[in-house]
Amino acid sequence: MRCGDFKTSYAADMTIFESGTARVMLGLFFCLLFTLPLYVPGYLLDIVNRIGIAIIGAIGLNILTGFTGQISLGNAAFMAIGAFSCGYMGTKFGLPFYICIPMAGIITAFFGMFVGIPSLRIKGLYLAMATLAAHFIVEFLVVKWESVTGGVAGLSIPAPKIGSFSFDSDAKLFFLIFVLAIMSVLFAKNLFRTKVGKAFVAIRDQAISAEVMGVNLLKYKLFSFGISSFYVGVAGALIAYQAKIISPETFPVTVAIDYLGMIIIGGLGSILGSIYGAIFITLLPELLRMATSALAGSFPELVNKLAATKELVFGLLVIIFLIFEPSGMAARWHSIKNYWKLYPFSH
Structure with a gap:
């Protein structure tokens, strides 16, 4: 019986697909994924699209x-910033989505790098407060800069088009979102095989040692802010296309907390963890809604009390994961996978 680790070269250790079985399973998964619009109803497809953006x-x-x-x-x-940049370029200049989306990402990346400048001097909670301050500055600008953002009324976003083909439904938008999501995963997966990605990890693990080894802290921290902000800006642009109407209320500070919860529950420092966390946190409100609907007939008074429990459940889950599984869902998956890889000698 084949068990254990049979990698005998660096190239084999760095490969994305560990075996032919993994390639086949991934191919089957993509076949299933891209046929979802054929049999999934509109409301569920909207949730799937939100998962892709998340x-x-x-x-x-x-x-x-x-x-x-x-x-x-x-x-x-x-x-x-990504959403309103994309919306403004689409409505004001009539630019196509394949220009608006990357441009929104680039604009957001430059803003993110500007916000990241203090990261050379501050870190931890101080940096968190600095980025939170940036949120309120942007929120103020979005409300007051009416010529660009539409102010409180917001912007109406036209559906993205390629020639005469319009992504004007959830089923059509699904393909755009998940093509970009797959590209994002592949880029991020390969990023950490490069010098830049390894510098990011070195800064995280021990910034002083990384600097001694020749890593330019400010340069690579700004790179990280820029790449991260590009991703988030693209996600914002896709939110604009999906929502069709965006306003300051579309991006409250609780969105930042939700995304922080995604990576904590999914797994910090894990691409797979980001995917798991995005799926879990996006589905959480729907699971709570289904639970309250199921209890509506038997416990009508309890349903009213459970209606506002999303934040409570969210907070409890973050605490539970921090205590019992600080490495997140991705670490649990790796443990299960490694158990079966070494079976029956997994003790």
Whole structure:
């Protein structure tokens, strides 16, 4: 019986797909994924689209916080910049989505790098407060800069088009979102095989030692802020296309908390953890809604009390994961996978 680790070269150790079985399973998964619009109803497809957007945003935040060790509470602001930049370019200049989305990411990346400048001198909770301050500055600008953002009324976003083909439904938008999500995963996965990605991890693990080894802390911290913000800006642009109407209320500070919860529950410093966390946190309100609906007939008074428990459940889950599984869902999956890889000698 084959068991254990049979990798005999660095190239084999660095491969994304560990075996032919993994490639086949991934191929089957993609076949299932891209046929979802054929049999999944509209409401559920909307949730799936939100999961795809959340995956992009969570990976972006994890690059900064999980891999580089820079705590950020400004990702809701970065999403707002991406969304309103995309909306403004689409409505004011009539630019196509394949220009608006990357440009929104680039604009957000520059803003993120600007916000990241203090990271050379401050870290931890101080950096978190600085990024939170950036959120409130952006929120103020979004409300007051009416010529660009539409102010309190917000912006109406036209559906993205390629020629005469319009992504005007959840089923059509699904393909755009998940193509970008897959590209985001692949780029992030390969980023940490490069010098830049390894510098990020070195800064997270021991910044002083990294600097002694020749890592330019400011340069690579700003790179991390820029790449992370690009991801989050693209996620914001996709939110704009999905929501069709965006306003300051679309990006409250609680969005930043949700995304931080995604990477904590999914697993800090893990691309797979970002995916798990995005799926879990996006589905959490729907699972609570289903639970309250199931209890509605038997316990009508209890339902009213459970209606506002999302924040309570969210907070409890974060605490539970920090105590019992600080490495997140991804670590639990790796433990299960390694158990079966070494079976029957897994003791």
